[in-house]
Structure formats: C-alpha cells, structure tokens
Amino acid sequence: MNNEWIRIKLKRDNKIASLPRLTGSRPHLTISTSIRIVFSNWHYVVITGVISAIFWIIFSIFDQLLFFTPVFIFYLPDDAVTGFILFTITAILLGIVVGMNVYVLKHSKGLKVNIKSFFSGSSLSVLSSTCASCSSLGFLLVSTFGGSGVTASAFLSNYQTPLRILSIALLVWALYSISNKLTKSCAIKKDDITKKIPNNKTSQ
Amino acid sequence: MKNKIEFLNVSLALTLLSLALLHMQSSSYPLESIIHVAKAAETAEERAHEENGTGNVQNGFSRVSPEESKQVTKQSEKEVAINLTPHSLIQSGSPLQGNPAAPITIVEFGDFQCKFCDRFAKETEPKINATYIQTGKANMIFKNFVTHGSDSITAAMAAQCANDQGKFWNFYQLLYKNQGEENSGWANLSNTKKFASQIPGLNIQKFNSCLDSSKYKSFVDKDNTLALSSGFQGTPSFVIEKKDGSSRETLLGAYPFPSFQAVIDKKLNE
Numbered sequence: 350m351n352n353e354w355i356r357i358k359l360k361r362d363n364k365i366a367s368l369p370r371l372t373g374s375r376p377h378l379t380i381s382t383s384i385r386i387v388f389s390n391w392h393y394v395v396i397t398g399v400i401s402a403i404f405w406i407i408f409s410i411f412d413q414l415l416f417f418t419p420v421f422i423f424y425l426p427d428d429a430v431t432g433f434i435l436f437t438i439t440a441i442l443l444g445i446v447v448g449m450n451v452y453v454l455k456h457s458k459g460l461k462v463n464i465k466s467f468f469s470g471s472s473l474s475v476l477s478s479t480c481a482s483c484s485s486l487g488f489l490l491v492s493t494f495g496g497s498g499v500t501a502s503a504f505l506s507n508y509q510t511p512l513r514i515l516s517i518a519l520l521v522w523a524l525y526s527i528s529n530k531l532t533k534s535c536a537i538k539k540d541d542i543t544k545k546i547p548n549n550k551t552s553q
Numbered sequence: 554m555k556n557k558i559e560f561l562n563v564s565l566a567l568t569l570l571s572l573a574l575l576h577m578q579s580s581s582y583p584l585e586s587i588i589h590v591a592k593a594a595e596t597a598e599e600r601a602h603e604e605n606g607t608g609n610v611q612n613g614f615s616r617v618s619p620e621e622s623k624q625v626t627k628q629s630e631k632e633v634a635i636n637l638t639p640h641s642l643i644q645s646g647s648p649l650q651g652n653p654a655a656p657i658t659i660v661e662f663g664d665f666q667c668k669f670c671d672r673f674a675k676e677t678e679p680k681i682n683a684t685y686i687q688t689g690k691a692n693m694i695f696k697n698f699v700t701h702g703s704d705s706i707t708a709a710m711a712a713q714c715a716n717d718q719g720k721f722w723n724f725y726q727l728l729y730k731n732q733g734e735e736n737s738g739w740a741n742l743s744n745t746k747k748f749a750s751q752i753p754g755l756n757i758q759k760f761n762s763c764l765d766s767s768k769y770k771s772f773v774d775k776d777n778t779l780a781l782s783s784g785f786q787g788t789p790s791f792v793i794e795k796k797d798g799s800s801r802e803t804l805l806g807a808y809p810f811p812s813f814q815a816v817i818d819k820k821l822n823e
C-alpha cells in the first residue's frame with residue numbers, strides 16, 4: 350500500500366514520467382520491472398543487442414559453427430543443436446546483464462555493480478563454450494600441466510552441457526541481483542520522499 | 554573477503570580473455586607458418602629421447618618442450634615441405650583413401666576422441682568422399698594428432714593396425730560411430746578389439762597381436778611430432794595441397810563442406 354501511495358505521489362508531483370510498481374520479493378516481477386525501467390531507453394537496447402551479438406559470434410566461432418574464410422558460412426549440424434540453443438540463451442543473458450549494469454553505473458551513483466555473479470557466469474560460459482580438448486585451450490592445458498591438463502580438458506569437454514546450464518543459472522542470478530538493486534534503489538528514494546511527507550499523510 | 558572474490562573474478566575474466574585471443578590467433582595463423590621442419594622435429598625428438606633415456610614419455614606420447622619446438626620451427630622449410638608431400642606421407646605408411654595419383658590431397662590431422670573430428674567424419678567427410686574422392690579428383694590421408702589422453706593413443710595405434718590390413722577407413726568410421734566420453738575407456742584395448750571384430754574381412758588375430766605389441770606406438774609418436782612441428786594446436790587440422798606438395802593451404806577446425814569445396818575447386822582450376 351505504501352509503495353502504491355508513493356507511486357501516486359511521485360506521479361502527481363511530476364518527479365518522474367512513470368515509475369513501475371515496486372514488486373516486493375517476487376523474482377520474476379523484480380526482473381521484469383527492472384527490464385522495463387532499463388529498456389525504456391533505446392540506448393540500452395542497442396548496448397544489449399551489440400553485446401549479445403558479440404558473444405553470440407564468439408560462441409559460434411568456439412563451437413565451430415561460424416566460419417569467415419575461405420567462404421563465410423554458418424552451419425548447424427545435428428550434434429551442435431543443444432549447444433547452439435544454450436549459447437544463444439547465454440549470449441542474450443550476457444547482453445541484458447551488461448546493459449543493466451551499464452544503466453546502474455550511469456544512473457545510480459550509490460549502487461555497486463554485482464560483478465561476482467556476472468563474471469562467474471560469463472567466465473564459465475566462455476570456458477565451457479569450446480571443446481577444450483580439441484582447441485588451443487586444451488593444447489595449452491596439456492602442454493603446460495601434462496596429465497592434470499588432460500584431466501582438466503577432459504572434464505570441460507565431458508561436462509560441457511551441464512557447465513553451460515550452470516553458467517546460465519549464474520547469469521540469471523546476476524540478472525536477479527542487479528534487478529533487485531534497481532528496484533531497491535526506488536525503495537531508497539521512497540524513504541527520501543517519505544521524509545518530506547507530513548506526518549498526518551504518512552499515517553494513512 | 555569480498556575484495557578477494559572480486560579480484561579472483563577479474564583475474565579469471567582476464568585469463569579467459571587471453572585464452573580467447575589465443576584461440577583466435579591459433580585459428581587464423583598465416584599459411585606460411587604451416588611449412589615447418591618435420592624431419593628436423595623428428596631428429597630433435599630422437600635427440601631428446603637419447604638424452605633423456607626414458608624419452609620424456611607422458612600420457613603415451615612424447616612431449617616436445619617449447620624450446621625444442623622453437624628450435625624446430627627455425628629450421629629449413631624445404632625439409633618440412635618434402636615431409637608433408639602426399640608421396641612421402643603415403644610412403645611412410647599413412648592411411649590413404651582414393652586414387653594415390655589424384656591431383657589434390659587432403660591431409661587430416663585428427664584424434665579419435667575429438668568431438669569436432671567426429672563432426673567432420675560424420676558431416677563433411679562423406680560429402681568430400683562422394684564429390685572428390687570417388688571421382689578421382691582428390692585423395693585423403695590421415696595423420697594422428699593425439700592430445701586427448703590414453704584412449705586416443707590406443708585408438709590411434711589400433712587404427713594403424715587396421716590399416717595394415719587395408720581396413721583403416723572402416724575402422725575410422727566405426728571409432729567415430731562409437732565415440733564415448735573422453736578417456737572413459739571407450740577406446741581401451743579390449744573395446745578397440747571388439748570394434749575391430751565388427752569389420753568384415755579383418756583378421757582379428759593379426760590385429761590383436763599388432764595392438765598388443767604396440768607396433769605403431771612410435772609411428773603415432775612421429776605423427777604427433779609432425780603435427781606439432783607444423784604448428785597445429787588443435788584437432789582437426791587439415792592441409793590441402795596439390796599432388797606435388799605445392800599450393801598448400803590449411804584449414805584449422807571442423808570446416809563444413811562448402812569451405813573444402815571452395816579450396817579444392819580453386820586448386821583444381823589453377
């Protein structure tokens with residue numbers, strides 16, 4: 350009730366054009382609210398699109414689905430369909446999380462970007478996006494660490510799909526954390542506003 | 554504590570960025586760099602074997618140190634060029650499919666445990682086979698580049714044993730058809746023997762004795778050295794060249810058929 354009252358009050362005073370409803374602790378509402386806040390500005394849509402496209406290209410190259418030479422070609426063999434779906438989701442999530450982090454950095458001076466979940470998610474997604482043993486990553490691991498490197502690259506290759514799912518989970522967590530911060534920032538503003546409201550009105 | 558976690562995350566991100574750059578670099582190095590010194594590499598490796606006594610064998614194959622690799626790459630390009638010609642590869646006992654006198658040769662450096670090699674074997678190789686190998690326009694040679702561990706070595710040696718009886722390419726398809734999780738034992742001695750027993754016309758006793766005696770261990774080792782000295786860092790890697798070893802081009806990765814088509818057609822029209 351209090352949130353709704355603040356919303357009306359802010360609108361009446363023309364302090365903001367539109368303030369989305371505060372959503373309490375329901376994660377899906379928190380995320381959708383913050384997405385509406387951030388992506389109402391087309392700049393962040395562009396940032397998200399560009400970041401998603403960059404990561405999608407990187408993952409496609411790592412998965413050996415996209416080739417630039419000798420002819421430009423994208424192909425999707427049967428064995429790569431699951432990986433393709435997972436890395437496309439990862440690339441979109443990465444774009445959204447980066448876009449929202451940029452928004453937070455630009456608009457909320459008091460807030461800190463949650464780099465833990467973002468970096469964990471993005472690092473894991475990149476790490477698991479290639480057949481480690483087939484690529485130079487595996488070569489590097491084997492030539493540097495010998496037997497342990499073989500074990501490490503085999504682990505990355507054998508558990509590629511679960512690792513990708515884990516990276517998506519971490520990115521969803523990062524998305525939730527940043528959304529939570531964004532909606533909580535409204536709550537902070539709420540306190541500032543309530544201080545200015547006469548006692549007889551707040552008691553309603 | 555929080556700062557430490559953030560520091561670790563940033564370090565991890567930087568490491569990954571470096572790895573990504575490394576990956577990009579290794580996937581696109583210039584064609585000239587492929588021409589290195591296979592023969593000199595073998596000599597360097599033999600020297601290392603002699604000096605170390607044990608041969609510095611790890612995971613079943615000899616590792617060449619970075620210093621040695623650098624030394625090897627500095628040597629005569631001419632010698633390597635000779636070593637990678639279809640003629641010398643066929644003479645050394647490498648498996649070949651198609652007409653030995655075909656105008657174009659495709660050399661695959663692969664590992665039977667590699668998922669991208671599996672993709673190539675299932676998606677691209679049949680199309681290359683139908684379009685160029687069966688028509689006599691190209692032939693294909695397989696070289697081992699085992700970097701995945703113990704099962705890779707056994708599979709590579711077993712494939713060479715099958716090659717003794719002219720059944721390499723049947724065994725090649727069979728191995729990829731049965732490919733399992735890396736180093737899970739799917740290609741250990743007993744399983745490779747089981748696979749071989751499914752090939753019609755293959756003398757299983759001869760095959761088993763070849764595999765049990767590790768007849769091709771040094772052969773696989775030499776293939777590996779050739780791949781390393783050629784600058785390859787991943788599987789599958791391909792060399793596409795003319796019959797005389799000229800006009801050499803490399804494709805690093807499981808390229809689809811249209812990419813091979815573009816390179817082969819260009820060479821055929823030259």
